[in-house]
Amino acid sequence: MEVSIKDLNVTMEIKNTGMELDVYDNEGKHLGDLYITKSKLIWCAGKTKRANGLQATWPQFIEWMNS
Numbered sequence: 910m911e912v913s914i915k916d917l918n919v920t921m922e923i924k925n926t927g928m929e930l931d932v933y934d935n936e937g938k939h940l941g942d943l944y945i946t947k948s949k950l951i952w953c954a955g956k957t958k959r960a961n962g963l964q965a966t967w968p969q970f971i972e973w974m975n976s
Contacts, residue, residue, distance in 0.1 A: 911935070915942070923947045 911933040927946030933939055944951040944959055950970055953962035965973065 911937070912943075 913931045913933075915929040915931050923945060925946060925948075927944050930943040930945070931939065932941050932943060939955070941952060941954040941957065942959075942962075944953070944962065949964050949966045951959060951962040951964050953959060
């Protein structure tokens with residue numbers, strides 16, 4: 910996997926608008942974007958727009974990872 914920061918225009922603390930990560934497979938195919946905000950994570954597969962992405966709050970994500 911290749912994960913890169915699309916826009917590093919953020920302070921060290923993640924704010925409401927968050928940050929966006931580009932996610933590529935090992936062949937360079939764009940798999941989607943991951944938005945990280947202070948309240949949730951949003952996965953946008955392929956060319957899915959942020960408003961239509963799959964969302965998880967931080968508590969939901971932590972519970973999922975710990976299960």
